Amino acid sequence: MASDHKVGGSSPSGRASLMLGVNAMSWYVYIIKCSDSSYYTGISTNVNRRTKEHNGKKGAKSLFGKLPVALVYKEKAKNQVEAAKREREIKGWSHLKKEALVQKLAWSKQKGLP
Numbered sequence: 001m002a003s004d005h006k007v008g009g010s011s012p013s014g015r016a017s018l019m020l021g022v023n024a025m026s027w028y029v030y031i032i033k034c035s036d037s038s039y040y041t042g043i044s045t046n047v048n049r050r051t052k053e054h055n056g057k058k059g060a061k062s063l064f065g066k067l068p069v070a071l072v073y074k075e076k077a078k079n080q081v082e083a084a085k086r087e088r089e090i091k092g093w094s095h096l097k098k099e100a101l102v103q104k105l106a107w108s109k110q111k112g113l114p
Helices: 012-020 047-055 061-066 080-091 095-110
Strands: 027-033 039-044 070-077
Touching: 027 047, 027 080, 027 095, 039 047, 039 061, 039 080, 039 095, 047 070, 070 080, 070 095
Parallel strands: none
Antiparallel strands: 027 039, 027 070
16 A cells, blocks of 8 residues: 555644544555556545655665656545545556546546536
8 A cells, every 4th residue: 555644643633633624645556557558546644745756766676667646536535544545446456447447537537617
């Protein structure tokens, strides 16, 4: 799993602020398409930075032979736990099902839908 930050802090005030939603980070599930047309799914609080890290070989080692990669999908999650659950779900999908999700997003954007 590709995650950037741990939820909660070492101090009670850090945990309270996250529980109350103050200074809470937005978490995203993302899919990148690799140079061999395979897909990689991960989670991050900053998807654009994470994609650059993957391309700079600072990400998952399994991608090193599949660079460059391109971001093709991102989905906002309620929190890190929900993002990780959705990541696991998508990782269990076939290539064709992931492709359909990516194409659905592309179609929605083309039609001007949210």
